[in-house]
Amino acid sequence: MRKTVIVLKGYPRLSETFIAQEILGLERAGFDLVLVALRHPTDKKRHPVNDEIKAPVFYLPEYLHEEPVRVFKAVFSNLTKPGLWRAAATFLRDLGKDFTRNRVRRFGQAAVLCAEWPKDAGWIHSHFIHTPASVASYASQMLSIGWSCSAHAKDIWTSADWELVQKLQASAWTVTCTRSGFVHLKQLAAGKGQVHLSYHGLDLDRFSRFEADRPARDGSNPDDPVRIVSVGRAVEKKGYDILLTALSRLPASLHWRFTHIGGGEKLPELRALASSLGLADRIEWRGALDQTEVLAEYQRSDLFALACRITADGDRDGLPNVIVEASSQRLATVSTEISGIPELITHNETGLLCPPEDPDAFAALIGTAITGPELRHRLGDAVEARVRSQFDHHSSIAQLKQLFIEAWGKQR
Known part of the structure; x- marks a missing residue:
């Protein structure tokens, strides 16, 4: 296998288990x-999967000054390299x-990457088609080697079309993780x-089958409320203000508890909103947890909820990995x-x-799910079957x- 440099925005990041899992899958293949990151980690915890990855990690200067x-x-x-010019x-x-x-920073980071290029490396792959792909694209030209890209969500929908077109045409190939993103990029690439x-x-070995029977909670027992969980950063596109508002509109006769897992800039704002809506005593804010702790919370819960939205600048989720996990x-x-x-x-x-x-529509669905344990069980069985038949990471790897391999063959 050709030694490959993977350019990442930050590493490791709790919110990017899908990237860590892919890296581990490629190593096992x-x-x-x-691994080359544009930023040092800021999370206090890390997932077990990150500890299983053997690849060395290097950090470029986050700010050139x-x-x-x-x-x-x-x-x-780099001055003597024709590719620099x-x-x-x-x-x-x-x-x-x-x-x-930011544009100047990416060129400077690419120059540092080339000057400190890992011995025998012969390919660049970037995760995200915005800033990491800018570094990868400039470095590819400087070194006269090929590069490829994984595009995800925010990076697609908040990037200018001219830049997406340029990168799609310059890279050997680009993959993306949702059909909506695929259709958009395919149209921009124009062949x-x-x-x-x-x-x-x-990794369905890590997320093995949950064999236990969940209790038939229906929201009628104040001593055994329905347990609702959500996992995600407290940022606008996750729609937690909508979720909290929906919870506040449920009938007072329904008994439930809501657990939020994740960090994020809007946590203080969301806590204040929960208090103003009279929900504070029904909500547990767990903060950022590692994958093992999150898995245990899925297994304790009755329902997963996430009110994703498209923000004013176009930012949005793709297919949130936490929904697949749950x-x-x-x-x-x-x-x-x-x-x-x-x-x-x-x-x-x-x-x-x-x-x-x-x-209101979200509240109606949550209310239906709370009062319908049979419905939850039917939906849970069906979605688990779909995940295990269509979302096994071995297929993507x-x-x-x-x-x-095909791209490397063309570069020889």
């Missing part, structure tokens, strides 16, 4: 990997369309770039019909969906392996 000597040496050492020409054209410090649909999938544990889901969610959740077949930004 025989890939020799080096913080490591000026390193950046200057990198640029100076090709990359510089591309960078200057990009800077004319995006005159920002001049390879775009493939590749669901992340789960589904693998026979946990019924209430969510919204945006992006890739309907690719797993079919309304009233494998879960319950409503339009985004509609707390095999697809990626084939794409890498």
Whole structure:
């Protein structure tokens, strides 16, 4: 296998278990990997999967002015490389369309990557088609080697079309994890770039079958309330304000408890909203947890809820990996019909969906699920079967392996 550098925005990150799982899957498939991150980790915890990854990790300067000597040496050492001037020409054209410090930072980080290039590495793969792909694209030109990309959600929908087109055409191939993202990128590529649909999938050995029978809670017993869980960062696109508002509109006669898992900038705001809605005594805020702790929470719960939305700047989820994880544990889901969610959740077949930004509709679905243990069990069984038949990560790893091998063959 050709040694491959994987460029990441940050590593490790609790919110990106799908990336860590893919890296581990590639290693187990025989890939020799080096991880290069644009940012140091900020999470206090890490998932067990990160500890199983053997690839070395290197960090580029997050801000160029913080490591000026390193950046200057990198640029100076690259001056004799013909590729530097090709990359510089591309960078200057990009800077004319995006005159920002961020653009300069990506070129400087690419220069450092090339100057400190891992021995014998011969390919670059970026996770996310926005900033990591900018670094990968510039470095590819500087080094005159090929690169590929995995595009996900925010990076697709908040990037300018001109930049997406340029990267799709420059990379050997791009994969994305939802059909909506695939259709959008395919249209932009217009036949001049390879775009493939590749669901992340789960390591179903790690998320083995949950064999226990869940209690038939129906919200009538104050001493045994229905347990609702949600996992996700407290950011706008997750729609937690909608979820909390929906919970506040449930009949007072229904007994439930809600657990939120995750960090995020809006946590104080959401806690304040929960208090103002009179929900504080029914909610547990667990903060960021590792994958083992999250799995245990799925198994203790009766219902998963996530009110995803599209924000004003176009940001949105793809198919949230946490929905796939919860589904693998026979946990019924209430969510919204945006992006890739309907690719797993079919309304009233494998879960319950409503339009985004509609707390009344969301409350109606949660209420139906709370009072219907038989419905939850039917939906949970159906969605688990779909996950285990269509979202096994071995399929996605095999697809990626084939794409890498074909691209490498063309580069010889």
